[in-house]
Amino acid sequence: MSGDTADTLFDFHETRLRSDSHGDVASEVSSYSRRSSLYSHFSRSKAGPFLEGNLKLFDIIELSSDVMCCRFSSDGTHLAVGMCDGTVKIYNPLTCQQLYMLQDEDTNKSRLPVTQVKFRPYVEGEKTEYSHIIIASYASGHVKFWHYTSGKCLHTVTEGRQTLALTINPEGTHILTAGSDSKIHMYDIETKQKINTMEPSDAHDVMDGHRFRVFALQYNPNHPHVFISGGWDDTIQYWDDRKVHSIKKFIGPHLCGDALDIDPVHNHILTGSWRKSHVLQ
Numbered sequence: 001m002s003g004d005t006a007d008t009l010f011d012f013h014e015t016r017l018r019s020d021s022h023g024d025v026a027s028e029v030s031s032y033s034r035r036s037s038l039y040s041h042f043s044r045s046k047a048g049p050f051l052e053g054n055l056k057l058f059d060i061i062e063l064s065s066d067v068m069c070c071r072f073s074s075d076g077t078h079l080a081v082g083m084c085d086g087t088v089k090i091y092n093p094l095t096c097q098q099l100y101m102l103q104d105e106d107t108n109k110s111r112l113p114v115t116q117v118k119f120r121p122y123v124e125g126e127k128t129e130y131s132h133i134i135i136a137s138y139a140s141g142h143v144k145f146w147h148y149t150s151g152k153c154l155h156t157v158t159e160g161r162q163t164l165a166l167t168i169n170p171e172g173t174h175i176l177t178a179g180s181d182s183k184i185h186m187y188d189i190e191t192k193q194k195i196n197t198m199e200p201s202d203a204h205d206v207m208d209g210h211r212f213r214v215f216a217l218q219y220n221p222n223h224p225h226v227f228i229s230g231g232w233d234d235t236i237q238y239w240d241d242r243k244v245h246s247i248k249k250f251i252g253p254h255l256c257g258d259a260l261d262i263d264p265v266h267n268h269i270l271t272g273s274w275r276k277s278h279v280l281q
Contacts, residue, residue, distance in 0.1 A: 059096045063089070068113045069258065074121070080134055080148075082114025088136050090148050102134070102146045104153050110140040115164050116258065120145075120189065121172030135175060135189075137166040143177055145192070155192045159185065165258065167217040170224055174241065178214035178229060186241055201245050208245035210237060216260035222267065230255035230271060253281060 051057060066084040072093065073080070079091040086107035090100040120133035132149045143157040143166065162180040169175075174195070178184045186196040200209025212232035220226040230236045234254050237246040252273075253259075259272030271281050 061091065061096050069116050071117045071119060073119045078119075078148075080117040080119065080136075082117045082136060084113045086111050086114060086138060086140070088114055088117060088134065088146065088148075090134075100148050100151055102136070102144075102148060102151060102153075104144075106140065106142055106144075106156060107138065110138070110142075112139040115139055115162075116166040118166055118168050118175075121168065123172065135166060135168070137163040137177060137179075139163070141179070143175075143187075157187065157192060157194075164213065164215050165217045165229075167219055167227070169219050169227075169241070170221050176217050176219075176227065176241070178210075178217055178231070180213050182210040182212065182214065184210075184214065184217070184229060184239070196241060196244070198239055198241070198244055198246070207235065207249060208237075208247075210235065215255050216258050218260045218262055220262050220267075221264040228260060228262070228269065230260050232256070236260070236269065236271060252278075 049057060049060075061081075063081070063083065064085075065087065067081055068084055069082040071080045072078070076093065078099070079093045081089045081091065083089065086103065088102040089098055090102070091098055114136055116137045118135045120130060120135060122131040129147060132147055133154070134146045134148050135143065136146060137143050139162045141159040141161055141163050143159065143163055144153050145155040146152070147154055157177075159177065159179065163177050164180065165176075165178040167176050168189070173189055175187050175189060176184055177187070182199055184198040185194055186198070187193065188195050198209065200207065200211065210229065210231055210233050214229050214231040216230045218228050220228070225241050227239050227241060228236055229239065230253055232254065235249045235251050236253055238248045239246050253271035254273045254275055255271065256274040257272075261270045262268070263270070273279050273281070
């Protein structure tokens with residue numbers, strides 16, 4: 001990551017520290033977008049991008065707004081891109097052609113960033129429309145279930161916070177959301193109903209949950225009810241989604257984004273931290 005990029009991202013991090021209200025966040029995101037646009041213009045004026053090692057640049061997709069998150073579908077036929085203005089765009093990754101654009105009254109009104117996009121897992125024998133569903137979370141607190149080939153929003157969950165993280169369990173039956181508070185919500189994908197809320201206890205002598213914002217969630221691919229989470233409180237919390245409080249933790253990583261993963265073969269955890277040293281552990 002270049003120094004200029006780091007400075008731009010650090011500005012965004014600082015604005016988030018200063019405010020939690022939706023109105024203030026909107027103005028801060030607008031300010032961030034202006035700074036980022038200047039950086040983007042400066043970057044394009046150079047001769048890059050530059051590649052090191054045995055790499056090949058396949059193509060470049062120019063977009064009208066900054067990209068906050070992106071995701072390939074499981075079969076690699078679609079690429080979902082979540083943008084700073086609240087729009088989700090779907091591309092053909094082979095041709096880089098835009099296929100669909102997802103927005104509605106909620107996203108057009110708030111124009112707050114898409115914080116995560118996930119393709120709903122499709123199992124043979126399910127309804128065919130389930131094969132083209134994306135779940136997206138937004139800094140406005142919305143979680144939207146989109147049928148992306150038709151452009152229809154099938155359902156909207158409204159959380160009273162900024163929703164910053166989203167993940168789906170390995171079976172594709174539940175989703176987890178986290179955000180600007182310390183709570184992690186679990187919803188049934190079929191009914192869209194909240195079925196559990198995981199949070200720390202009131203005890204002062206234990207830390208069985210998060211104390212600040214949560215930016216990353218990751219299920220263990222080999223254990224259907226076990227997941228981990230990380231955020232600003234410098235802990236990685238282990239959870240069982242059938243319980244309310246975390247079951248264990250380790251201290252160290254400072255997560256400010258989707259920087260958490262689990263190796264399905266060796267059961268190793270990978271974390272990325274916002275700091276100058278020990279950034280990848």
